Structures are given as structure tokens and as C-alpha cells.
Amino acid sequence: MTRITMKERIVETDVLCIGGGIAGLMAATRAAEKGARVTVAEKADTRFSGSGATGNDHFLCYLPEIHGTDVEPIVNEFQLGQQGSLRNRSFIRTWLLRSEEIINLWDNWGIPMKFNGRYVFGGHAFPGNPMYHIHYAGKDQKRILTRKAVEKGVEIINRVACYELLTEEKRVTGAIGVNTRKDELVIFKANAVILSTGSAIRLYPASSTPAWMFNTRLSPTCVGDGRAMAYRAGAELVNMEIPVFRCGPAYFARAGKATWAGVLRDTAGKPVGPFVTEPSNKYGDPVVDAYQDIFLDYKKSGRGPVYMDCQGLSDEDYQQMLYWLENEGNVGLLDHLQEESIDPRDKPVEFRSYHYELFPRGGIYYDEDGATSLTGLFAAGDELFGGISGAAVFGWLAGEKAAHHARNSGSTLGAIDRICIDTLKQNIEAMRNRSVGPGWKEANICLQQIMYDHTGEIRSETLLNAGLAALKRLKKKSREGLIATNPHELNRCLEVLNLLDVGELILVAAEERKETRGKHIRSDYPFTNPQMSKLLMIFREDGQHKTEWRSIDHQ
Numbered sequence: 001m002t003r004i005t006m007k008e009r010i011v012e013t014d015v016l017c018i019g020g021g022i023a024g025l026m027a028a029t030r031a032a033e034k035g036a037r038v039t040v041a042e043k044a045d046t047r048f049s050g051s052g053a054t055g056n057d058h059f060l061c062y063l064p065e066i067h068g069t070d071v072e073p074i075v076n077e078f079q080l081g082q083q084g085s086l087r088n089r090s091f092i093r094t095w096l097l098r099s100e101e102i103i104n105l106w107d108n109w110g111i112p113m114k115f116n117g118r119y120v121f122g123g124h125a126f127p128g129n130p131m132y133h134i135h136y137a138g139k140d141q142k143r144i145l146t147r148k149a150v151e152k153g154v155e156i157i158n159r160v161a162c163y164e165l166l167t168e169e170k171r172v173t174g175a176i177g178v179n180t181r182k183d184e185l186v187i188f189k190a191n192a193v194i195l196s197t198g199s200a201i202r203l204y205p206a207s208s209t210p211a212w213m214f215n216t217r218l219s220p221t222c223v224g225d226g227r228a229m230a231y232r233a234g235a236e237l238v239n240m241e242i243p244v245f246r247c248g249p250a251y252f253a254r255a256g257k258a259t260w261a262g263v264l265r266d267t268a269g270k271p272v273g274p275f276v277t278e279p280s281n282k283y284g285d286p287v288v289d290a291y292q293d294i295f296l297d298y299k300k301s302g303r304g305p306v307y308m309d310c311q312g313l314s315d316e317d318y319q320q321m322l323y324w325l326e327n328e329g330n331v332g333l334l335d336h337l338q339e340e341s342i343d344p345r346d347k348p349v350e351f352r353s354y355h356y357e358l359f360p361r362g363g364i365y366y367d368e369d370g371a372t373s374l375t376g377l378f379a380a381g382d383e384l385f386g387g388i389s390g391a392a393v394f395g396w397l398a399g400e401k402a403a404h405h406a407r408n409s410g411s412t413l414g415a416i417d418r419i420c421i422d423t424l425k426q427n428i429e430a431m432r433n434r435s436v437g438p439g440w441k442e443a444n445i446c447l448q449q450i451m452y453d454h455t456g457e458i459r460s461e462t463l464l465n466a467g468l469a470a471l472k473r474l475k476k477k478s479r480e481g482l483i484a485t486n487p488h489e490l491n492r493c494l495e496v497l498n499l500l501d502v503g504e505l506i507l508v509a510a511e512e513r514k515e516t517r518g519k520h521i522r523s524d525y526p527f528t529n530p531q532m533s534k535l536l537m538i539f540r541e542d543g544q545h546k547t548e549w550r551s552i553d554h555q
Contacts (some may be wrong), residue, residue, distance in 0.1 A: 008185050011184050014190065014406040015027075016188045017196060018193060018226065019050070019393065020050070025148075026102075027378075028040045030403070034399070035176070039156075040157065041188065044159070045158045049142070051198055051382070055264070056329065058258060059389045060096075061134055088553040096519075102393055121133060126275055150351045162175045163494050165377070166416060168417065171376050172190075173190065176188070191376065195230055195364060198218075198382050200499070203360075213445070217248060226379065226501040227360075234541075241517045242361040243506075243520060244359060245359075247292075247351055249262065254330050261284055262549060263285050263309050271285075279309070280317075281320055285308075295355075300379075305352065314472075314508040339397070356456075370394055370403060380402060428494075434482075440493045443496045444496050447500060455506060460522060471507060475501075478496060480502060482497075509538050510522075534552060
């Protein structure tokens with residue numbers, strides 16, 4: 001059998017955007033506007049990649065013409081939600097204040113941000129409270145953003161998955177990518193790198209159908225690549241131990257809970273929450289925003305299941321709900337309902353929590369400009385939090401600052417790190433040339449089992465230590481034994497190796513946070529400790545995990 005040898009290709013650029021999702025394309029477009037030579041490296045195709053691939057219909061924002069000239073009430077409302085309690089207030093304020101600019105840009109570029117000529121607010125709010133999510137028609141957003149980036153002169157290299165950052169004296173100088181279609185390493189030399197690779201899915205079993213690994217609420221190809229690369233390069237990560245899960249239709253995992261206009265009811269038809277009793281496109285049923293465990297509690301108490309009931313929704317409101325669900329990317333689900341002749345106004349749809357599919361709420365720590373703790377490295381999007389709106393706003397800001405850094409850093413593209421490249425090349429060629437060994441699916445399933453058993457619904461010091469020991473064994477066996485019979489499988493193997501690194505960080509950070517906070521539930525520390533209302537940083541120093549507590553800025 002002919003031995004496979006990875007060819008090499010070098011790409012030089014001012015700004016490298018790793019990941020061509022919402023944040024990556026916004027960053028690339030802005031950096032190009034600022035005069036930088038920009039390259040986007042995307043493992044799939046930027047027109048159809050990431051968790052925004054098939055659309056979205058909610059955009060978090062502050063609009064002075066609607067909310068008034070004082071942003072602080074909206075900042076207050078945000079901080080009361082599930083994401084805001086462990087975030088610097090200045091960060092949230094910056095996000096909200098820049099959101100109107102992005103809305104206007106998108107609308108001008110061809111992404112409709114209004115409905116029938118006006119802003120329509122809906123979902124993610126309680127009756128009587130300020131509303132700060134507008135509906136928008138995001139079905140074609142990725143194609144439109146790709147076109148805009150190309151218009152600005154951005155070079156997009158699809159089918160290249162970046163795996164390792166290149167550094168020189170704590171300065172990021174580029175990255176190493178792997179072609180997902182042929183045996184080729186792509187070595188990027190850059191003065192600034194922006195990580196925008198999305199969330200970390202496939203760490204835990206998939207939603208309500210664990211046997212189907214890719215039946216996930218968000219894109220199953222977003223696997224925390226950026227988090228793993230940043231950590232290995234020495235950047236700070238934050239709050240990796242705080243998990244989150246969402247809910248939606250049973251067995252058909254899709255985002256869009258707040259788009260459904262019905263009322264969540266029990267088997268007797270009684271609303272399970274106190275907020276709404278009639279279907280509404282304005283609010284949906286926000287009970288889950290306040291009470292994530294409602295589906296599990298109803299199941300455990302024998303009162304489940306819980307149904308999304310749209311009975312009483314007018315034809316006009318129903319068609320509007322279907323319109324937003326289509327723009328959210330729920331086309332497959334809508335087709336299924338039509339094929340099975342299911343009208344949610346006649347047949348309530350069972351909803352459940354996707355409690356198997358945990359993912360870390362935290363990620364790469366970056367400031368309001370997208371800058372990380374490493375010189376030349378920026379990040380945006382779900383690497384910290386924020387959904388589509390956060391990805392768009394901080395992608396734009398990161399692109400601006402990365403272009404400025406590339407232009408003013410005074411550095412030139414230096415020599416590439418041959419040791420790093422040759423080490424990765426050797427490991428990759430070993431995976432491609434092994435004749436026997438486990439595939440990526442086996443390793444990924446083992447990882448999911450370890451993570452759910454030891455960091456799932458309940459955590460404790462003994463569980464976390466046992467999980468860490470098991471994960472390290474799996475990590476060693478995977479690095480030494482994984483087999484990739486083609487470039488596509490090689491990409492999946494590298495994804496699993498990144499997931500193993502992310503999983504290890506979660507276990508270490510979860511042991512350090514000795515309290516219960518949100519879905520980080522410690523049976524040995526069942527209370528929330530006010531003294532731990534801080535950011536938990538984790539980073540690499542001298543080859544070891546290091547943690548540090550940092551106060552939150554509430555000003």
C-alpha cells in the first residue's frame with residue numbers, strides 16, 4: 001500500500017479569519033473595509049456553514065427609536081437573563097449600543113430586518129418587561145454575507161479546517177489547516193488571526209436521540225475548534241464549567257423555541273407556566289426562559305409530557321409563525337409536519353428539554369474589541385456567548401481591531417514554526433496510514449459517555465476526578481490509535497481531538513468551581529456561593545492547566 005504524505009501549501013495574508021460563520025464573515029468584511037488583505041478559512045462552505053447556516057429569526061438589539069435614549073434598562077434586563085449574570089456590564093453595553101449599526105447594515109445588504117416595513121419584537125421576554133429581540137428574515141443570511149465579503153475582496157478558502165495556531169513569543173503568527181478533500185496541509189502566515197468557530201457541540205449525547213450523533217440543536221460541525229486551538233496556544237478561556245441546554249420539539253432537535261407562538265400545556269391542557277394562557281406571536285411561552293427544568297420535573301413527577309399547543313392561533317398569526325420558523329431554519333421540521341398532516345393548532349407538538357446535549361456557556365475570553373490575552377489573536381461569536389447578534393456585532397468589532405493591529409503592529413510575516421508543523425504533519429500522516437484502529441465515531445461516542453456520566457446532570461469531586469482520569473486515557477488512545485481512511489474522516493478525527501481537549505478543560509474548571517450555579521450542579525456543594533460570582537479563567541502555563549478567579553465589572 002502506498003504511503004500517504006501530506007503536501008504543503010502556504011497562504012500569506014494580513015488577517016486570517018478561522019471559521020466562516022456569522023462572526024467570521026462579519027470580521028472579514030470589516031477588516032477588508034479597513035484596508036487589510038483578508039483570508040477566511042472554512043471547514044465547509046461559507047454559504048451553508050455553521051449554526052446560522054439555514055437561517056435565524058431573532059436578533060438581540062437596542063434601538064433608541066424604540067427603547068429610548070437610555071440603554072441601561074435594556075442592559076439591566078439582559079443581566080437578569082440566563083446569560084447576563086456572569087458577564088462584564090461594559091461588554092453587554094458595547095454589544096447593545098453597536099447592534100443598531102449592524103441591523104442597518106444587514107438590511108441594506110439584503111437581509112430583511114423589518115416585517116411589513118416595521119420592526120417586530122417577539123419572544124425571549126416576559127409580559128410587561130422590555131423586549132429586545134426583533135424578528136428578522138435570516139433564511140439567506142449566509143449567502144448574502146458571503147457575497148458581501150467577496151465584494152470587499154476577501155479570499156475565501158472553503159474545505160480547509162484549521163487545527164493549530166502558530167505562535168512566536170506569545171504572538172500569534174498564523175495557523176495550520178487541513179484540507180478536507182485531499183491530503184494537504186495549508187499553512188497560513190498572518191499578522192492577526194480571528195477565531196470564530198462557533199459553539200462546542202458533540203461533547204455530550206445528542207438531544208433526545210443519543211443514537212443519532214448529528215441530531216443536534218446547533219450545527220454538529222461546530223465542535224469547539226477555536227477553544228481548543230486558543231488554549232493550546234496559551235490564551236485565556238472563561239467559564240468553561242458553566243453548561244447550558246435548550247429545548248424544542250421532541251426527537252427533532254432544532255433551535256427556535258421562542259419562535260413558536262403557542263402555550264406550553266400539560267396532558268390535561270393546563271398551562272405549565274404563569275405568563276401566558278393564549279397563543280401569541282409576541283411572547284410565545286417564556287416559561288422555559290425562567291424555568292429550564294420544567295420538562296424534566298414534569299417527567300419525574302408523572303405529569304409529563306408537555307406540549308406546545310397553538311390552538312386558537314388565528315390564520316394570520318399561524319402563517320406568520322410558519323414564516324419565522326422557516327427563516328429560523330426549521331424547513332425540515334415544517335416539511336415533516338406537512339407530510340404527517342400535523343397542524344399544531346389541532347395536534348399539540350410534544351416539547352422537551354435537550355438535557356443530554358449540554359454545551360459550555362463559556363469560551364475564549366475576549367474584550368469589547370474582540371482582543372484575547374494573546375497578541376495578534378482575536379475572537380468573536382459563540383466563542384464566548386451571544387448567538388447571532390453577538391456574533392455579528394463582535395465579529396464586526398474584531399475585524400476592525402484585527403485590521404488595525406495588522407497594519408500597526410510593525411511585524412512582518414516571519415518564518416514558520418517548522419517544529420509545530422512537522423509534529424502535526426507526523427501525527428496526521430500516522431492516522432492516514434494506519435491499517436487498523438478505531439474510527440472517529442467510536443472515540444466521539446466514548447467521549448460523550450464520559451462527559452455525560454461525570455459532568456451531566458450531577459457533578460461532584462469524585463465524579464469529576466474519575467471522569468478526568470477516563471478522559472485522559474481516551475485522549476491517549478485516540479492520539480495513538482485513531483484511523484482516517486480519507487481526508488473527510490481525518491477532519492472528523494481532528495474534531496474529536498479538539499473535543500477531548502475541551503472536555504478536559506470542562507472537567508478541570510468544574511472541579512475548581514465548588515458551588516452550584518445554573519446547570520453546574522455540584523451534589524457536594526449544593527448551594528450557590530455569592531463569593532464565586534466571578535469569572536473563572538483557565539489557561540495553559542508550562543504545559544499545565546492553571547485557573548484564576550477574576551471579578552466581574554458591574555459598572
